[in-house]
Amino acid sequence: MIIDNFQIFILYFNYQLSIYEVYNIKSRQAEEFINHQEILDTLEYAQVNRNNRPLIESLIDKAALCQGLSHREAALLLECDEPGLVERIFHLAREIKQKFYGNRIVMFAPLYLSNYCVNGCVYCPYHAKNRTIPRKKLSQEEIRREVIALQDMGHKRLALEAGEDPRRNPIEYILESIRTIYGIHHKNGAIRRVNVNIAATTVENYRLLKEAGIGTYILFQETYHKENYEALHPTGPKSNYAYHTEAMDRAMEGGIDDVGIGVLFGLNTYRYDFVGLMMHAEHLEAAFGVGPHTISVPRICPADDISTNDFPDAISDEMFCRIVAVIRIAVPYTGMIISTRETEAVRRKVLELGISQISGGSRTSVGGYAVPEVEEENSSQFDVSDRRTLDEVVGWLLDLGHIPSFCTACYREGRTGDRFMSLVKRGQIANCCQPNALMTLKEYLEDYASPGTREKGIRLIREEMEHIPNPKIKEIALKHLQEIENGKRDFRF
Numbered sequence: 001m002i003i004d005n006f007q008i009f010i011l012y013f014n015y016q017l018s019i020y021e022v023y024n025i026k027s028r029q030a031e032e033f034i035n036h037q038e039i040l041d042t043l044e045y046a047q048v049n050r051n052n053r054p055l056i057e058s059l060i061d062k063a064a065l066c067q068g069l070s071h072r073e074a075a076l077l078l079e080c081d082e083p084g085l086v087e088r089i090f091h092l093a094r095e096i097k098q099k100f101y102g103n104r105i106v107m108f109a110p111l112y113l114s115n116y117c118v119n120g121c122v123y124c125p126y127h128a129k130n131r132t133i134p135r136k137k138l139s140q141e142e143i144r145r146e147v148i149a150l151q152d153m154g155h156k157r158l159a160l161e162a163g164e165d166p167r168r169n170p171i172e173y174i175l176e177s178i179r180t181i182y183g184i185h186h187k188n189g190a191i192r193r194v195n196v197n198i199a200a201t202t203v204e205n206y207r208l209l210k211e212a213g214i215g216t217y218i219l220f221q222e223t224y225h226k227e228n229y230e231a232l233h234p235t236g237p238k239s240n241y242a243y244h245t246e247a248m249d250r251a252m253e254g255g256i257d258d259v260g261i262g263v264l265f266g267l268n269t270y271r272y273d274f275v276g277l278m279m280h281a282e283h284l285e286a287a288f289g290v291g292p293h294t295i296s297v298p299r300i301c302p303a304d305d306i307s308t309n310d311f312p313d314a315i316s317d318e319m320f321c322r323i324v325a326v327i328r329i330a331v332p333y334t335g336m337i338i339s340t341r342e343t344e345a346v347r348r349k350v351l352e353l354g355i356s357q358i359s360g361g362s363r364t365s366v367g368g369y370a371v372p373e374v375e376e377e378n379s380s381q382f383d384v385s386d387r388r389t390l391d392e393v394v395g396w397l398l399d400l401g402h403i404p405s406f407c408t409a410c411y412r413e414g415r416t417g418d419r420f421m422s423l424v425k426r427g428q429i430a431n432c433c434q435p436n437a438l439m440t441l442k443e444y445l446e447d448y449a450s451p452g453t454r455e456k457g458i459r460l461i462r463e464e465m466e467h468i469p470n471p472k473i474k475e476i477a478l479k480h481l482q483e484i485e486n487g488k489r490d491f492r493f
Contacts, residue, residue: 403464
């Protein structure tokens with residue numbers, strides 16, 4: 001049989017396809033929308049052009065239009081190390097953060113339900129082979145006590161955490177816990193938004209989570225490098241790279257339009273994972289019409305049975321700040337989250353560069369809010385660097401000129417997914433989120449704040465009310481602030 005040259009070409013092309021997946025931003029297959037070769041090509045592009053000042057300046061100018069940047073463009077800005085240009089990137093990040101999110105900082109706390117886990121993740125103390133960490137699972141009554149303790153601190157927004165264990169932590173347990181949390185009203189306290197950070201699951205289970213009223217579904221990729229991912233996750237359901245990476249697609253299909261992504265910087269080279277993170281954000285925007293609601297930027301840190309010395313790719317504070325700044329200008333509309341993994345000093349730096357949500361008064365143990373754990377019963381997932389109380393964090397934010405916000409209005413008004421993004425893009429933060437933030441801050445000051453924090457907060461509210469541009473909204477907000485002082489609660493635009 002004679003095979004002509006065209007047939008030979010087709011055979012060779014098909015062979016190549018069998019070896020390498022093709023980059024396809026809208027594909028639902030992980031190795032196509034997070035394409036290894038595309039990441040390598042992007043890193044090479046960034047390296048080759050790192051000293052191309054005219055190109056870099058043009059990208060900074062493009063980013064200033066607040067339409068975002070591609071993963072290649074973002075990678076080049078991250079690679080740039082010319083001090084003057086880096087400062088321009090930082091300056092632009094500050095401007096974009098202020099334009100879309102103002103000086104609001106949304107407050108939340110994690111609540112760990114269980115640390116039983118069947119996975120073998122080598123960087124997490126919850127891995128199945130760890131025999132030194134105490135294993136715990138909260139009963140519904142224990143959850144009730146923890147939530148009341150969180151409400152007494154002033155929290156209105158929780159992020160639920162649980163290890164992956166289909167027998168001990170089934171979806172039914174998570175759903176029951178959500179119902180318990182939403183059903184607890186103590187004094188003036190109530191958890192108004194429950195975000196969920198649990199293992200990748202099915203479309204049907206995501207539908208159940210949506211029906212239960214969750215806010216954001218959060219899942220960190222850990223690393224986008226498939227080979228390293230599989231080495232870091234040698235056993236358990238999480239070892240399936242594709243199933244994990246495609247989780248956000250299934251969540252969207254299940255009706256959850258607020259999803260939160262992130263990597264654990266330090267597990268792999270930051271350059272590779274940064275590009276993968278940007279590609280994931282692009283994919284969600286292209287495939288579903290709305291990008292990630294939030295992007296988290298955790299870094300590897302010490303924990304039971306885990307040493308950071310085992311992870312040579314840990315990044316410096318300086319590079320961490322640059323990553324935050326470039327994410328902010330590349331994905332200008334997304335919320336950005338930083339936890340108590342980071343020190344007060346680092347948190348202060350990145351607040352200006354793009355962070356819009358932080359935790360306060362956090363426990364990374366299973367429970368620990370109602371009754372602090374004793375050392376021999378420590379079930380923490382990682383060491384907390386910022387150990388201040390919520391009131392101390394709120395007072396600190398006020399000193400820095402930020403508005404600590406406990407707002408959950410958009411979620412409860414149905415402004416999620418593209419509807420929330422539309423609000424942000426139209427610049428309505430000042431007329432919607434700003435007064436909501438001030439009213440929820442007023443609630444906190446009346447119900448939970450120390451005298452010093454209350455005094456600082458009242459002063460800031462008075463000043464910030466003058467920055468609400470719509471006179472009608474300003475009038476209504478002033479009326480609600482007075483009503484809050486008189487004992488009424490839960491006003492929102």
